[in-house]
Amino acid sequence: MLPPAVTPPVSSQPQPQPQSPSSSELLSVGAFFSELQTVIASASETSSVAVLVMSLQRSERIAALLLDEYADEVKRQFLVRVHPVLRSKDKFVFVNENECWFILPQLSSEALAILAVHRLLGELSTPLRVNEHTVFLMPSIGIACAPMHTLSALALLRTADNAQKHAHAANLKFLMAATEDNNDVIAADLPKILGEVLNANSLMVVYQPKVDLVTRRMVSIEALVRWPYDHPRSVPTNILIDAAERSGMIEALTLQVLNTVMREYCNWKAAGHEILIWVNLSTRLLELEQLPQILQRVLSVWDVPASAIGLEITESAFIHDIEHSTDLLFELKKLGFHLSIDDFGTGYSSLAYLRRFPIDELKIDRMFVHGMSNSIQDKQIVQSIIDLAHNFGLPVVAEGVETPETLAELEALGCDQVQGYFFAKPMPAEQLLSWQDHFHHAKEK
Numbered sequence: 001m002l003p004p005a006v007t008p009p010v011s012s013q014p015q016p017q018p019q020s021p022s023s024s025e026l027l028s029v030g031a032f033f034s035e036l037q038t039v040i041a042s043a044s045e046t047s048s049v050a051v052l053v054m055s056l057q058r059s060e061r062i063a064a065l066l067l068d069e070y071a072d073e074v075k076r077q078f079l080v081r082v083h084p085v086l087r088s089k090d091k092f093v094f095v096n097e098n099e100c101w102f103i104l105p106q107l108s109s110e111a112l113a114i115l116a117v118h119r120l121l122g123e124l125s126t127p128l129r130v131n132e133h134t135v136f137l138m139p140s141i142g143i144a145c146a147p148m149h150t151l152s153a154l155a156l157l158r159t160a161d162n163a164q165k166h167a168h169a170a171n172l173k174f175l176m177a178a179t180e181d182n183n184d185v186i187a188a189d190l191p192k193i194l195g196e197v198l199n200a201n202s203l204m205v206v207y208q209p210k211v212d213l214v215t216r217r218m219v220s221i222e223a224l225v226r227w228p229y230d231h232p233r234s235v236p237t238n239i240l241i242d243a244a245e246r247s248g249m250i251e252a253l254t255l256q257v258l259n260t261v262m263r264e265y266c267n268w269k270a271a272g273h274e275i276l277i278w279v280n281l282s283t284r285l286l287e288l289e290q291l292p293q294i295l296q297r298v299l300s301v302w303d304v305p306a307s308a309i310g311l312e313i314t315e316s317a318f319i320h321d322i323e324h325s326t327d328l329l330f331e332l333k334k335l336g337f338h339l340s341i342d343d344f345g346t347g348y349s350s351l352a353y354l355r356r357f358p359i360d361e362l363k364i365d366r367m368f369v370h371g372m373s374n375s376i377q378d379k380q381i382v383q384s385i386i387d388l389a390h391n392f393g394l395p396v397v398a399e400g401v402e403t404p405e406t407l408a409e410l411e412a413l414g415c416d417q418v419q420g421y422f423f424a425k426p427m428p429a430e431q432l433l434s435w436q437d438h439f440h441h442a443k444e445k
Helices: 029-041 063-068 068-085 111-123 151-171 188-197 237-247 252-270 291-302 322-335 351-356 366-371 374-392 402-411 429-444
Strands: 048-057 093-098 099-107 128-132 134-136 138-144 174-176 203-212 218-226 275-279 309-314 338-344 362-365 395-401 417-419
Touching: 029 093, 029 099, 029 151, 029 417, 048 111, 048 151, 048 174, 063 138, 068 111, 068 128, 068 291, 111 138, 111 174, 111 275, 128 138, 138 151, 151 174, 174 237, 174 322, 188 237, 188 252, 188 351, 203 252, 203 429, 218 252, 218 429, 237 252, 237 322, 252 275, 252 291, 291 322, 322 338, 322 429, 366 395, 366 402, 374 402
Parallel strands: 138 174, 218 275, 275 309, 309 338, 338 362, 362 395, 395 417
Antiparallel strands: 048 099, 048 138, 093 099, 128 134, 203 218, 203 417
16 A cells, blocks of 8 residues: 555644655666566566656756756655655656656555555645746656556556556546557547536436444435446546546536536435535635635525535645635535545645634545555554544544455544445445435344
8 A cells, every 4th residue: 555645743843854765766767677577577466566657747947958956956856745655665767857657566456556646746736946946847647557457567668658648648647548458548539528428417426425433324425426337438537537627627527516416415305315415626626716606506506505515625625725725615614515624644734724624524545544454654644633633523534445354443443434335335326215224224133
């Protein structure tokens, strides 16, 4: 399991800056390729190896090319940024001033490679400052995994490189390469296809329950957007959201999800069930000054109270403008929405905003939950987040709970609610009430 980007702080004092990676983590191209061949030899269905090809597409390249000390400082700051995301077993190499490659071995699933990419992008989302220059990084990343794509080191690098080129052409931040037997290749015209799907109002919304660990009852649900099941192409949700943000269609996507959620809420209420529904708000959406008015207008159309809706906001969304985030959250809270910080522990965790923000719960990122059984560090982080939240009077939700062992550990640590495949996979709206009745009935026996 990938380590945390930061450890949840136990105080609000400034944290020490991370050091650059050691020489053992920085390889030459030849040594990188040899290392890749070695780790691929031990790859299996339960222990994947991911290769990331990252194009930095950075500004100020002329100065970097002309001045050695400038280029060295850019590289040093880049290394300081990415180092906290990497484990000691992860390796990478600078191929040139604008491209680097990563090896992420021993991953229990290919999904962890995408989680690592999200965290790398988060660390690189703010510009570097080199002397009087501001250096903007606009990375695009291609991902390929062994054994899923190939067991050849050279072919794996080429596959990741092609995925990076497709990501850049489609204006995406990252792209997982398609497998040879998968004809659902994500095309460079994804924004055009997404526009067609939005115009047809055909995005799917599924719902995953949150279960209280004391009562063993469903207390709320999270609405999750999905690409249409019957579409000739297949698009993973993370790429769908990224494409919507990149192409300026995230507002239209969110409105479509909200209208679907409101319709289902009204149907459930008519059947005698009032259910709190959580909806994710993207970072880009939070930048809209008119966001509270947009949300209030949707509520008015459906005659749904704001108290029926929870808004999940990713932690890293706050760092760019704390003052704006504070004002926005208070305005949303005043309207009556429930508020949650999602993926807590992966961004710039700070007691400062826990004191200032009117939030109702914290959600522990699934990567820490998955790593609890094998990582003392991840377990300590989960315990720290639970204790931190409880000290502020906030309940804690752990996502990604898939095994009875993980559930038992979370109960022992004092977690309040869980969400994950152990209790229920995300399901269509028409299945939710029957699942709830069966689940509650089974627990009463």
